[in-house]
Amino acid sequence: MTGDNMKKIESITLDLLREIGENPDREGLQNTPSRVAKSWEHFIKGYKQTPEEVVGDAIFEELCDEIVIVKEIDFFSLCEHHLLPFKGCIHVGYLPDNKIIGLSKIPRIVDVYARRLQVQERMTQQIADALQRVLNPKGVAVIMEAEHLCMQMRGVEKKASFMVTSAVRGVFEKNQKTREEFLSIVASRRS
Numbered sequence: 001m002t003g004d005n006m007k008k009i010e011s012i013t014l015d016l017l018r019e020i021g022e023n024p025d026r027e028g029l030q031n032t033p034s035r036v037a038k039s040w041e042h043f044i045k046g047y048k049q050t051p052e053e054v055v056g057d058a059i060f061e062e063l064c065d066e067i068v069i070v071k072e073i074d075f076f077s078l079c080e081h082h083l084l085p086f087k088g089c090i091h092v093g094y095l096p097d098n099k100i101i102g103l104s105k106i107p108r109i110v111d112v113y114a115r116r117l118q119v120q121e122r123m124t125q126q127i128a129d130a131l132q133r134v135l136n137p138k139g140v141a142v143i144m145e146a147e148h149l150c151m152q153m154r155g156v157e158k159k160a161s162f163m164v165t166s167a168v169r170g171v172f173e174k175n176q177k178t179r180e181e182f183l184s185i186v187a188s189r190r191s
Contacts, residue, residue, distance in 0.1 A: 001041050009037040043078055046115030051130035054112055058102030059135060067178070069093040069185050070106045079150045080117035088146030088162065090124075091186045094131060095138040095171055095178065106131070120146050120165050128167035139170025141182045 001009075010033035017024040017032065024032070073090045092106050113126045128142045143166045152159050171178045 001037075001044075006037045006041065009040055010034055013037065042115070044115060044117070046112045049112045049115075051109045051112055051134050054108040055101065055105045055134050058105050059099050060102070061098060062096065062100045063098060064096045064100055067093050067095050067182060067185065068100065069182065070103065071186060073107045073110050075110050075114040075146075077114040077116070077118045077123065077146075079148060080119060082150040082154070083117070084149040084153070086118075086120065086146045086148040086150070088144060090127065090145075091143045092127065092131065093141045093172070093182045093185070094135060097136060097138045099135060099137070101131075101135050109134075120144060120148070120163055124165040124167045128169050132169045137170065139168070139172040139174075139178065141169075141172040141179065142167045143183075143186055 013033040013036040014024050017029060022029060024030070069091065070093075071089075071091045073092065074087070075090060076085055076087045078084065079086055090110055092110070094101075109130050110127055112130070113123045124142050124144045127144075128140045131137070131142075132140045143164065145162055145164050147162045151157075151161060168179060172182060173179075
């Protein structure tokens with residue numbers, strides 16, 4: 001964000017505090033507009049990134065014909081409907097086609113999409129499509145589990161609820177055995 005954007009967010013936050021009946025001059029709120037602007041800069045940094053940029057040259061030739069899975073990638077995002085957080089974990093698997101990706105790059109791809117205003121359904125698809133595009137594996141599978149504060153702290157107020165979404169590409173879509181192997185590994189716990 002530019003300095004002008006930051007100042008606008010500070011001004012909007014100051015107006016919001018006044019509109020809800022708060023005194024923005026009281027000690028605890030004096031720096032809140034600035035802190036909120038800095039927070040938003042972090043929350044939406046994914047708009048300035050692409051999967052290709054965060055992956056860079058971290059794709060390597062490797063003869064590997066088994067599923068590669070990164071489990072329990074934690075994330076935070078903001079629901080585009082209420083601007084409230086949702087958080088959870090993502091499990092990502094792919095079946096290489098003579099290329100593998102640097103381990104840290106999968107969580108970085110997750111963050112590209114998590115750091116935008118989102119809906120879980122779209123975010124799951126975007127992660128699968130991005131990994132398929134940058135790595136071109138035989139297939140990709142993504143499962144996302146998330147708690148949504150827009151449903152837990154307002155509306156129906158169901159505190160223990162969470163949402164699960166999935167996206168499969170390539171062999172994970174076409175081959176039930178491959179998909180079941182992915183699901184079995186994701187379901188297993190570390191010992």
